[in-house]
Amino acid sequence: MLSPMLTPNRSWSFARIFLVVFPLAACQEAVPKSADVEIVRPVRTLQVSDANDLQGSYFIGTARAAREVSLGFSVSGTVSGIAVQVGDKVEKGQVVATLDPATYQAEVDRLSADLESAIATHDNALEQTKRQRALFEKGHVAQSALDTSDANERSTKAAIASVQGALDKARLNLSYTSLKAPFEGNVVAKYVENFEEVQAQQQVLRILDSEHIEMVIDIPERYIGLSKHVMDVRVTFDAIGDVEIPAEITEIGTEASSLTRTFPVTLLMDQPDTGQVLPGMTGRAKGRVAEGFQRFSNIVVPPAAVFVPEGKSQPHIWVVEPETSTVAAKPVTVGAPRTQGLAIDGGLEIGEIIVTAGANSLRDGQKVSIKPAGAGE
Numbered sequence: 571m572l573s574p575m576l577t578p579n580r581s582w583s584f585a586r587i588f589l590v591v592f593p594l595a596a597c598q599e600a601v602p603k604s605a606d607v608e609i610v611r612p613v614r615t616l617q618v619s620d621a622n623d624l625q626g627s628y629f630i631g632t633a634r635a636a637r638e639v640s641l642g643f644s645v646s647g648t649v650s651g652i653a654v655q656v657g658d659k660v661e662k663g664q665v666v667a668t669l670d671p672a673t674y675q676a677e678v679d680r681l682s683a684d685l686e687s688a689i690a691t692h693d694n695a696l697e698q699t700k701r702q703r704a705l706f707e708k709g710h711v712a713q714s715a716l717d718t719s720d721a722n723e724r725s726t727k728a729a730i731a732s733v734q735g736a737l738d739k740a741r742l743n744l745s746y747t748s749l750k751a752p753f754e755g756n757v758v759a760k761y762v763e764n765f766e767e768v769q770a771q772q773q774v775l776r777i778l779d780s781e782h783i784e785m786v787i788d789i790p791e792r793y794i795g796l797s798k799h800v801m802d803v804r805v806t807f808d809a810i811g812d813v814e815i816p817a818e819i820t821e822i823g824t825e826a827s828s829l830t831r832t833f834p835v836t837l838l839m840d841q842p843d844t845g846q847v848l849p850g851m852t853g854r855a856k857g858r859v860a861e862g863f864q865r866f867s868n869i870v871v872p873p874a875a876v877f878v879p880e881g882k883s884q885p886h887i888w889v890v891e892p893e894t895s896t897v898a899a900k901p902v903t904v905g906a907p908r909t910q911g912l913a914i915d916g917g918l919e920i921g922e923i924i925v926t927a928g929a930n931s932l933r934d935g936q937k938v939s940i941k942p943a944g945a946g947e
Contacts, residue, residue, distance in 0.1 A: 609936070609937075610895075610937045610938060611937070612928065612938070613897075613939070613940060614831070614926050614927035615890055615925055615940050616924060616926050617921065617924075618923075628854040629787035629789065629854070629856070630787065630853070631837070631854075631855060632786070632851070632852055632853070633847050633850065633852075634850075635782075637753060637779035638776070638777070639752060639753075640773045641666070641667075641775045641777060642768075642770070642774050643667075643749055643774065644746040645669070646767075646768065646769050647669035647673065647768065648670045648765060648766070649667065649669060649764055649766050649774075650669055651667065652666070652760065652762070652775075653668075654757045655760065656757055657757065657758075659755070659756050660756070662752065662753050662754050663750050664751045666777075667774055668749065669746075669747040670747070671747040674746075677744075678737065678744050681736050681737040681740050684733045684736075685734060685737055688733045691726045691729070692723070692726035692729070692730055695725075696723055698719050698723075699722075702715055702719040703716055703719075749774060749775070755780045756780045757777055758776050758777065758778050760774075760776075778849060781840065781841055782839070783840075783849075784838055785817070785837045785853055786835070787834075787835050787837065787855050788827070788832035788833070788834060789832055789835050790831070790832050791926070794822070796859055797819065797822050797833075797835055798819075799859050800819065800857040800858070802857055803818065803819065803855060803857035804816060804817065804855070804856055804857065805817045805837060805854065805855045806853060807851050808852070810847065811845065813842050815839045815840075816839065817837040817839040818838055818839075819835060819836070820836050820837070821834075821835070869914040869918055870911045870912065872911045872926045872927070874926060874929060875911075875925060875929060876912055877929050884901045884902075885902055885904045887899070887900055887914075887918070888924065888932055889922050889923065889925075890924070890925060895939070897935070898934055900918070
């Protein structure tokens with residue numbers, strides 16, 4: 571009688587298990603296998619450029635003073651005079667501010683008197699030693715008396731050196747009460763007024779070089795290898811009209827910005843005869859590449875762009891096919907290392923897009939996506 575009663579319950583349990591397992595199996599069949607999913611690798615790229623791409627291009631920058639300095643006294647004291655105002659032009663070596671020198675002059679006077687006293691004491695000790703030596707040679711005094719006289723003479727001589735050192739320092743401190751302009755320029759800020767107490771190294775004035783102007787421009791990676799071959803650089807500022815100011819490249823950055831992937835290049839120029847370039851003005855720089863340079867010896871890529879495939883000995887670079895967004899390994903000839911990376915002497919064509927980051931995780935024919943500027947490595 572018990573078996574008929576248990577049968578319905580067992581059937582219901584099997585039915586519930588079947589209903590639970592079947593949806594799970596259906597879900598598993600709906601998930602595609604990982605092997606069927608095409609992985610798209612994010613990469614960073616640059617385009618191989620020619621000199622013709624650089625010539626005629628403008629690069630924007632902001633003018634700044636080639637030299638600028640915040641002046642402060644090397645000693646503490648009370649400001650007794652500020653000889654300039656904001657906007658004034660100053661000459662190199664011009665006294666621009668002074669401290670009350672009374673305290674420092676008094677120290678010089680005191681030590682000068684001490685020095686005279688020390689010299690007189692030494693002169694007396696020297697004469698005493700001469701007398702003791704003469705008496706010793708005649709046998710009238712003992713060796714110990716002569717030794718004592720010699721020691722006293724050396725002591726007074728050392729005292730002279732000590733006082734002289736202190737006097738030299740005091741005279742130097744006295745000279746520090748006059749603040750001088752280190753170069754020709756313009757006063758752009760004044761931080762203290764007459765009769766104020768200032769501490770050593772506290773800012774008093776700020777001076778900018780008025781004769782020379784710098785401007786930093788940002789050069790894309792694809793052009794940085796051509797920078798040292800650029801000549802006849804000209805800069806224009808809308809604020810002073812169409813005046814073209816000759817400039818020279820004084821510094822080429824060796825590290826790209828993590829945000830823009832550009833290298834800073836510093837230009838130096840003299841003030842034009844007409845108008846004046848002020849710090850903060852926006853300018854445009856252009857130049858031309860010297861004729862006859864070797865194109866491929868001036869293609870520079872980051873070291874991470876170059877790799878050697880397994881089973882091969884020649885270096886390769888991944889080249890991106892724009893239409894399919896896939897990569898292909900291309901053999902290249904690597905030249906000498908440069909401060910900006912590795913020089914490529916052959917194997918690349920102008921206009922090709924190469925991978926500069928993420929090369930080690932790629933394979934031939936793989937799809938890639940280009941990282942935006944500022945994305946992580």
